[in-house]
Amino acid sequence: MRPPLSNLQTPVLLPRTSLNPALRSSRSRKTSIFQPPWPRALSSRLQAGLTGLLCAGPSPPFDLGTETIMKHTQVLFTFIALLAALNARAEVSLPNIFGNHMVLQRGVPLRFWGTADEGEKISLKFGSRSFSTTADGSGAWAIELPALKADGGKSHKITIKGSNTIILEDVLIGDVWIGSGQSNMEWSLNQSERRDEFIEGANHPGIRLFHIPKKQFDRPQADVPNKWKTCSSANIRHFSAVLYHFGKTIHADQKVPVGLINSSWGGSPIEPWTVTESGSGKMYNGMIAPIVDFRVAGTIWYQGETNVIQNNGLAYTGKMKDLIEGWRRVFNNENMPFYFVQIAPWNNGRYADGQLPALWEAQCATLKLPHTGMAVTTDIVHNLGDIHPSNKHDVGDRLARWALAKHYGRKGVTYSGPLYKAMKVSGSKIHLAFAHASSGLKSRDGKALSEFKIAGAAGNFVPAKAKIEGKHVVVSADSITAPTQVRFAWHRAAQPNLCNREGLPASPFQTENWTGGTGE
Structure with missing residues (x-):
């Protein structure tokens, strides 16, 4: 992962009018280098006067001398340039x-x-x-x-x-999706698992790609320096893998053209992407503001690692709320879908103890906002020492499941793994209920359920036995006779095996004053 962009963590405060796309367009208007600085009415009179001066009278019947001719020639060229300027238009x-x-x-x-x-x-x-x-x-x-x-x-x-x-x-008519965030969204197909297979099969005439270059500005910009490309093996290699796999799934299911706009920056915290009523971040200004009037279906988001390193933890809840509500406002779509990835486990000391689980809870809490969804990734990390899991195709597919079920209204699509919903103490056991478990629960690898811990009033957690009973999980430990709370996969290297019947993994959680939502 690239180093955090610490100098970009605080949004730049701007007058509210600076966020107006029309004002941005007028300030950045491209004009001819010959555009005269005086009013057009005056330009017409000046043009007539200059023309009269140039054309007045016949040439003198005597030699003016080389020096005089050169001076008059320079004046003539100057007048010609002025005439060109007067006639120039933007x-x-x-x-x-x-x-x-x-x-x-x-x-x-x-x-x-x-x-x-x-x-x-x-x-x-x-x-x-x-x-x-x-x-x-x-x-x-x-x-x-x-x-x-x-x-x-x-x-x-x-x-x-x-x-x-x-x-x-x-030009095609279909659906346009934005992909944004930090390095795991930026991560290209060429860097990802099964790259040769996916690159070779990436010839989709109905999918189009637009990659926004990395730009930072103090004020919102009016344009970005790139162009649309068709989706082909030649063009997809360095494009966002997650966004491509997401778009490919949508395209195959909906049978409509799909436009994909990648606007991501490795190592970036969430703050530079944010726009509020009082200001905007530098990445928003350079990489999102120029396209807010271009209508889109929605956004997918993969970011949070840098905010864990910054020890933002549960405070990330408010940051996500600001990001989502701000983008919905500037895109003029209060219901714009916003589907995001719950960041993967990473067993590295740069994540302080407890910070990754706290940010996981913040991401779950974001599901309380309408038209949001979260893809869990704890089961597809092959190397806990790599902050960039190479499996990006399952990430894109899981985000697409949320879009298909929620935005497109597809029936019968399982779009989430189990998300903690409620608990009930029964003697020495705690019964856990989950959303997105209507078809039942199972162990992904067929082994006993892993990563459960239980505690009593003193808060001393011990490893617990966990057993599936219908749509619930029952948790207990011999040493805890009066349990009060449970933790599941609550550490930075967690790779639990609880999933629903469709094989989608359960999200980490803890039951004490839990703030998470379920996205139902």
Whole structure:
């Protein structure tokens, strides 16, 4: 994992108006280098005057001398440059998120925006439909399109005209998803398990890729320097593995084009990605702000390791709340799906004792926010000494299960492993109830259930026997006759074997003043 970006942990405080995309567009408007700094009415009069000066009278019938001719030639070239400046216009432009091979989000009104010359008329043609607008006093323009339906992956052409013409080709209509976070989201297919197999099979004409380069700014930006690409073996190699596997599953199930936008940075804490009413972080400014008006279906998120190292623990609950609510506000979608990965166990001293379990609880608590989901990964870590588990395909698939069940409404999809719900003390035993266990529970490896501990009022935990009884787990220990609480997989190297019948793993938990949710 890359070192934490400690200098980016505190969001930069900005005036609220600085978060306005329209203001960002006007401030960053691209103008010609010859654009005159005086009003256009004055430009016309000056142009006429200069033209008259250049054309006044016949040439003198005598030799002016070489030096005089050179001086007049320089003046002439200066006047010609001024005339060019007076006639120059700012070309119609679009941010780079609009381009050939892009996917437009289906089912919601769309917004195209860009810059042009002040007062310039802009037209947009999409198929048989035409739309128009006029650039405002700062040169900013925007055109709203009604919601579009997916049409089986049909390729479209979009033409935008002003003083110049922009043609966007091979445009698809489907679903667009953002993948963000730190290194485990950034981790490429080329670095991941079964890379050759997955890269070779990554030719999907209906999946499109957009990778946002790493940029940090004090203020929200209007554009990002990249372009859309088709999903192919050549283009996928260095793209986010988790996001690709997620998108591939959605594409296969929904039979619609899928656009994937990767915006991640290894080693980053959560704070630089956050935008609140009072300010925004540098990574948000450079890597999210430029696309907030580009409609998307939702977001997947894989981050938290750096915040464990920073000993944020349970405080991560509030940080996730700020992140999710902030993104939903700027994307103008209060119900935007936000599915995240519960970070993997890592047996390294950089994680202080108790900090990883505390952050796990914070991630479970985030499930209390609507339209969220969490993929548990304790069972797919092959090397506890590696903070970057190489199995990224199961991570992407588990995130996709949440999306299919919750966002797409697919019936019969098991989207989570068991999540702790309630406990009941019965004599010397504690009975545990779980969400997402309606089909029953089992041991993943067929062995006795592992990683359970039990304690009495004194809080001294001892290893416990755990037995599945229907949809419950019953926990006890011979030395604890009056139990009060249970812990499950509550340490940084935990790899428990409890799962549901579908094989999805149970999340770590503790029962004392538990704050976690279940995402039901």
